[in-house]
Amino acid sequence: MRDKEDQYLRQLLTLLESTRRLETYTQDDNGQWQVQPRSALAGDDAKSHPHEISHSAWHALTVPVDHLQCLRSSILAEQNARHANALIHTHAQASLVRGAFENSARTVWLLGPANRLQRLTRGLSLQAKEIAQAHRVRELAKSPGVKTKVERLQVITDLLVAAGASPEEARKALKARPAYKQIVREAGQQHGMGDDLAELIWSACSSLAHGDIAGTLAFLDREIIESDGTIALARITGSISLLFHATFFAVQMVEHGVTLYQQRAAAHV
Numbered sequence: 001m002r003d004k005e006d007q008y009l010r011q012l013l014t015l016l017e018s019t020r021r022l023e024t025y026t027q028d029d030n031g032q033w034q035v036q037p038r039s040a041l042a043g044d045d046a047k048s049h050p051h052e053i054s055h056s057a058w059h060a061l062t063v064p065v066d067h068l069q070c071l072r073s074s075i076l077a078e079q080n081a082r083h084a085n086a087l088i089h090t091h092a093q094a095s096l097v098r099g100a101f102e103n104s105a106r107t108v109w110l111l112g113p114a115n116r117l118q119r120l121t122r123g124l125s126l127q128a129k130e131i132a133q134a135h136r137v138r139e140l141a142k143s144p145g146v147k148t149k150v151e152r153l154q155v156i157t158d159l160l161v162a163a164g165a166s167p168e169e170a171r172k173a174l175k176a177r178p179a180y181k182q183i184v185r186e187a188g189q190q191h192g193m194g195d196d197l198a199e200l201i202w203s204a205c206s207s208l209a210h211g212d213i214a215g216t217l218a219f220l221d222r223e224i225i226e227s228d229g230t231i232a233l234a235r236i237t238g239s240i241s242l243l244f245h246a247t248f249f250a251v252q253m254v255e256h257g258v259t260l261y262q263q264r265a266a267a268h269v
Contacts, residue, residue: 005240009086012244016072019251023069025258026062033058036267041111044119044264047163051156053110053123057261060107064100064254071096071247088238090220091208097243098205100250102180105187105198107257109178111264112190120163121173124156128174131156191256193249201246 025032035041035054044053071093075086110126113119135149153174160170181199188198207215219242225233 008240008244009088012240012247013075013086015244015247015251016068016075019065019068019072019254022065022251022254022258026065035265038267040116040264040268041261042265042267044116044123047116048120048123048159051124051127051159053119054261054265056123056126057107057110057257057264060103060110061254061257061261064104064250064257067096067099067103068247068251068254071100088240088243090236090238091211091216093238093243094205094208094219094246097246097250098202098209101202101205101246101253102184104250104253104257105180105184105202108187108190108253108260109183111257111260112187117164121160121165122178124160125173125177128153128156129177132177187253191253193252197249198253201249204242205246 033054035045041054041057045055074093074096075088106126110119110122113122131149131152135145135152138145156174157167157170160173161167165173180202184198184202185195189195191198204215204219208219216236219239221237221239223235223237225235227233
């Protein structure tokens with residue numbers, strides 16, 4: 001391992017060790033998930049029941065922490081008091097970082113707006129997307145639910161209208177169903193890292209998660225073994241630098257999501 005790689009590996013392990021505090025925050029049941037009366041989220045929940053915004057936001061915080069925990073375990077497969085063996089994968093660990101980044105970005109995107117109707121629109125649009133996906137799965141499994149998709153989506157529409165949206169605005173918002181590219185860009189802007197950087201991190205990890213050849217060649221370390229001038233035989237290895245930087249910004253996004261949750265869940269004085 002080159003000196004630079006060793007430096008990045010040490011930084012990565014230190015960063016992942018620091019995420020244990022996030023595990024404590026999201027996994028220990030000390031009531032940190034609870035929403036205080038007279039808080040912004042209490043008002044959101046009252047207008048979004050039974051699809052409480054706080055439930056969606058908290059869930060979107062626990063998922064990235066779980067991905068980071070799995071990432072740490074996958075790298076430190078063997079360790080004892082005296083030494084540790086680090087294992088760097090080419091593609092799989094990028095999938096874990098992607099899961100951490102896009103889920104924490106969802107929290108930031110959901111809770112970022114100061115306007116309640118905007119938070120409700122975002123939260124309920126995610127619910128509409130999940131309803132559509134769940135009913136598609138039921139169609140494939142030939143297992144219809146008690147309520148139809150139209151009936152469940154109408155509940156979402158009615159909630160938005162009751163919150164202040166016009167019927168046409170509600171239908172348009174729920175039909176839009178935001179994609180993760182939009183979510184990570186807006187979350188990156190809200191965080192301060194910038195929309196382009198947020199999309200770059202997410203896209204790089206997504207490319208490796210999908211096994212794209214272009215992403216494999218662009219983002220991983222490679223060594224040309226032989227070439228005939230047209231086709232090259234290359235040895236592909238995992239990029240510790242990419243893994244560190246992507247994980248760094250994923251942790252930043254999780255921490256920003258935690259801060260937003262705490263702010264929105266705290267009672268107004």
